[in-house]
Amino acid sequence: MIEYEIRPERKFSFGFAELRRHSELLYFFTWRDIKVKYKQAALGVLWAIFQPLLMMVIFSFAFRRFITINDTVPYPFFAFSGLILWSVFSSGITGSGNSMVQNANIIKKIYFPRLIIPFSAILVAVFDFLMTLPVLAAMMIYYGISPEWSNSWMLPVALLQTLLATLGPGCLLAALNVKYRDFRYIVPFLVQFLLFATPVIYPENQISQRWIQELLAVNPVSGAISLFRAFLTGVAPDPVLCTISAVSTVIFFFAGIYYFRKTESYFADLA
Amino acid sequence: MKPILEIKSVTKKFRLLHEQQPYLSLRDSLMKLFKRNGSTQEEFLALDNVSFNVMPGDSIGIIGKNGAGKSTLLKVLSQITPPSEGRIIVRGRIASLLEVGTGFHLELTGRENVYFNGSILGMKRAEITRKFDEIVDFSGTEKFLDTPLKHFSTGMQLRLAFSVAAFLDPEILVIDEVLAVGDAEFQKKCLGKMEDIGRTGRTILFVSHNMGSVAQLCPKSILLEKGRILSEGRTEQVIDKYIHESRLSGDTYSNAEPHPGQDIRIASVFLSDPEGNQKNYFTTKEPVILNFRLAIMHHEEEYSLFVTILNKFKNPVFTAETKITGEEYRLKIHDNFLTDGIYSIAAVVHIVPYKRSDAVNDICTFQVSDQDSAMMIYNNSNYFYGSVFGNYSWLD
Numbered sequence: 001m002i003e004y005e006i007r008p009e010r011k012f013s014f015g016f017a018e019l020r021r022h023s024e025l026l027y028f029f030t031w032r033d034i035k036v037k038y039k040q041a042a043l044g045v046l047w048a049i050f051q052p053l054l055m056m057v058i059f060s061f062a063f064r065r066f067i068t069i070n071d072t073v074p075y076p077f078f079a080f081s082g083l084i085l086w087s088v089f090s091s092g093i094t095g096s097g098n099s100m101v102q103n104a105n106i107i108k109k110i111y112f113p114r115l116i117i118p119f120s121a122i123l124v125a126v127f128d129f130l131m132t133l134p135v136l137a138a139m140m141i142y143y144g145i146s147p148e149w150s151n152s153w154m155l156p157v158a159l160l161q162t163l164l165a166t167l168g169p170g171c172l173l174a175a176l177n178v179k180y181r182d183f184r185y186i187v188p189f190l191v192q193f194l195l196f197a198t199p200v201i202y203p204e205n206q207i208s209q210r211w212i213q214e215l216l217a218v219n220p221v222s223g224a225i226s227l228f229r230a231f232l233t234g235v236a237p238d239p240v241l242c243t244i245s246a247v248s249t250v251i252f253f254f255a256g257i258y259y260f261r262k263t264e265s266y267f268a269d270l271a
Numbered sequence: 272m273k274p275i276l277e278i279k280s281v282t283k284k285f286r287l288l289h290e291q292q293p294y295l296s297l298r299d300s301l302m303k304l305f306k307r308n309g310s311t312q313e314e315f316l317a318l319d320n321v322s323f324n325v326m327p328g329d330s331i332g333i334i335g336k337n338g339a340g341k342s343t344l345l346k347v348l349s350q351i352t353p354p355s356e357g358r359i360i361v362r363g364r365i366a367s368l369l370e371v372g373t374g375f376h377l378e379l380t381g382r383e384n385v386y387f388n389g390s391i392l393g394m395k396r397a398e399i400t401r402k403f404d405e406i407v408d409f410s411g412t413e414k415f416l417d418t419p420l421k422h423f424s425t426g427m428q429l430r431l432a433f434s435v436a437a438f439l440d441p442e443i444l445v446i447d448e449v450l451a452v453g454d455a456e457f458q459k460k461c462l463g464k465m466e467d468i469g470r471t472g473r474t475i476l477f478v479s480h481n482m483g484s485v486a487q488l489c490p491k492s493i494l495l496e497k498g499r500i501l502s503e504g505r506t507e508q509v510i511d512k513y514i515h516e517s518r519l520s521g522d523t524y525s526n527a528e529p530h531p532g533q534d535i536r537i538a539s540v541f542l543s544d545p546e547g548n549q550k551n552y553f554t555t556k557e558p559v560i561l562n563f564r565l566a567i568m569h570h571e572e573e574y575s576l577f578v579t580i581l582n583k584f585k586n587p588v589f590t591a592e593t594k595i596t597g598e599e600y601r602l603k604i605h606d607n608f609l610t611d612g613i614y615s616i617a618a619v620v621h622i623v624p625y626k627r628s629d630a631v632n633d634i635c636t637f638q639v640s641d642q643d644s645a646m647m648i649y650n651n652s653n654y655f656y657g658s659v660f661g662n663y664s665w666l667d
Contacts, residue, residue, distance in 0.1 A: 268351045
C-alpha cells in the first residue's frame with residue numbers, strides 16, 4: 001500500500017526516481033509534441049532536416065571565404081555536423097523555456113513530476129536530430145569522409161553532454177519563465193548570441209586569443225560539438241577546452257534542475 | 272482501519288499581488304530591491320486550519336459558496352499546490368479530476384487524446400489499451416475516433432473527456448464540478464457511473480454547487496466557509512446547515528404586532544412541500560408551496576392578496592393575486608417552472624382597486640436547484656437564461 005505525506009516544504013531531491021516511475025508519461029508528452037508539431041505541416045518531419053540544411057547553405061556562402069578549416073573537412077560538412085547538434089540545444093532550450101507556460105492549464109489541474117514537461121520539449125529536439133542523421137550519413141558518403149573509429153567513445157559522450165547541456169539551462173529557463181515572463185523575450189536573443197559564441201560555424205582555432213577560447217568553452221555545447229566532430233572527422237579536440245565545457249555542463253545541469261525543483265511547487269499558483 | 276486520508280491542520284495562504292497579472296515581471300523584482308515597503312501585499316487564507324479524516328470507501332461531498340476554499344482544498348490534496356502549513360497523510364493513489372479534458376489537444380485525434388489524457392491522469396499505456404473500447408463505448412464517439420478533436424462538437428469533446436476520467440482506477444478520486452458537462456442525459460449517466468465507482472469501495476471527494484448531486488452521491492459532507500470547516504457530518508444535515516448559513520433555512524416571516532389603524536395584515540409566511548413540511552430548498556422537479564396566514568381586523572371591504580416572486584436580481588418573475596375571503600392561503604408554484612436559482616417573495620394585501628394595507632418585501636428566500644432540466648448545462652455559465660422554463664414549442 002502506498003503511503004505518503006503532503007507537506008509544505010518537502011525535503012529536497014532531484015526527483016529522478018519519481019521521474020523514472022513516470023517514464024511513460026514522458027514518452028506521451030514527447031509523442032504528443034512531435035505529433036502536434038508536424039501534423040499540420042505538409043512536409044511534416046522533413047522540416048527537421050530542412051532547417052539545418054538551409055542554415056548550412058547560408059553559412060557556407062557567407063563564411064567560406066573567411067574561415068579556413070583543416071583541408072580534409074569541407075566547410076558544408078563542418079557546419080552541418082555542428083548545426084544539427086546545435087539545434088538540439090537551441091530548439092531544446094527554446095522549447096523547454098516556453099513549455100511550462102504553454103502547459104499551464106495542465107499544471108494547474110493535475111499533479112505529475114513537473115520535470116517531464118521541459119524534458120519532453122528537449123526530447124522533441126532530439127527527435128529532430130535523429131531525423132537529420134541520414135542526411136549527415138549521406139554527406140559523409142558524398143565527401144568521402146569516414147568516422148575516426150578510435151574516437152568512437154566520444155560519440156556517446158558528445159550526445160550525453162548535449163542532452164545534459166540542454167536539460168540544465170532548459171529547466172532553468174522553464175522555471176524562470178513561469179515567474180518572470182521576460183524570459184520569453186530573452187531566450188531567442190540568447191540562443192542567437194550563443195550560436196556565435198559556440199564553435200558551430202567556425203572552428204575554435206579561428207579565435208586567436210587563448211583566454212577567449214577558454215571563456216567560450218564555458219558554453220556547455222561547445223565541447224559536445226568538438227567531440228562529435230572529432231568522432232566524425234578525426235580532428236583532435238582540445239582537451240582543456242573540452243574539460244571546461246564538460247564541467248560547465250555538469251554545473252549547469254545540476255543548477256538548472258535544482259532551481260526548477262526548488263520552485264516547481266509554486267508553478268500552479270503563478271502560471 | 273486507518274483513514275485513507277488524514278488532513279491535519281492544513282492552511283493555505285495566498286499572497287494577493289496588487290497588480291493584476293498573477294506572475295511577476297523581472298522589473299517588479301528589480302524595483303523591489305530599490306523600493307522598501309513599496310509594494311503592498313495582502314495575505315489571504317484560502318484554507319484556515321482544516322482537519323478531517325476520510326475512511327476508505329467514504330464518499331464525501333465538499334460544499335460551500337464560491338471562494339470558500341473548496342477548490343483550493345482539492346488542489347492541495349492532489350499536490351498541485353503545496354499547503355502553507357499542516358500536513359496530509361495519504362494512503363492510496365489519488366486521481367484528481369479538477370477539470371475534465373485537461374491536456375486535450377485539438378490537433379490530435381480522439382484516439383490519441385484518449386491515450387494522452389489517460390496517461391496524464393495516471394493510467395499506464397497497457398491499462399488504457401485494455402479499457403479503450405469501454406471508454407469509447409461510454410462516450411458514444413466511436414465514429415469520430417480518428418478525426419482530429421477540433422472537428423468534434425463541444426458536447427462530444429466533453430463526453431470523451433469524462434469517459435476517460437470515468438475509467439480511472441485510483442483508490443481515491445477527487446472530483447470538482449465535472450458533472451457540469453454535457454446534456455442532461457449524459458450528466459445522469461455520469462452520476463450513475465460515479466455511484467458505481469462509489470459502490471466498488473473507492474473513496475470519493477466531490478465538490479459541487481449542485482446540492483442534488485452531492486446528496487445523491489455522498490452520504491457524508493463537509494461545509495467550508497472562508498477556508499474553515501463549518502460543519503461536517505451527514506449530507507442532509509450539512510446541506511441544511513449550508514442553507515441556513517445562506518439565510519435560506521427557516522427563512523420564514525411572521526408579524527404578530529398590528530400597526531394601529533391597520534385593517535388587515537400579513538401575519539406569517541412560510542414555504543413548504545405539498546404536505547406542509549416547512550422547507551426552503553427545492554429542486555426543479557418539486558412544486559413550491561407558499562403558505563400565507565393573514566390577520567383580518569375588519570372584514571368589511573374587498574381585500575386582495577398580491578404575491579410576487581422575485582429572482583436573485585430582485586426582479587419580479589410573476590405575480591399571483593387572489594381575493595381575500597378567509598385567513599389562510601396556499602399558493603402552489605408548479606414543478607418544472609422556476610429555474611435553478613435563489614428566489615424570494617414580496618407580498619401585498621390591499622383594498623381593491625389599490626389601497627395598500629400591509630406589504631412585505633424580499634422575505635422567505637428559497638433556492639431551487641436544477642435536477643435534470645434541459646438548461647442544466649448552462650447553470651455554471653455566466654449566461655442568465657431566465658427565471659422560468661418557457662412554455663413553448665418549436666413549430667415545423
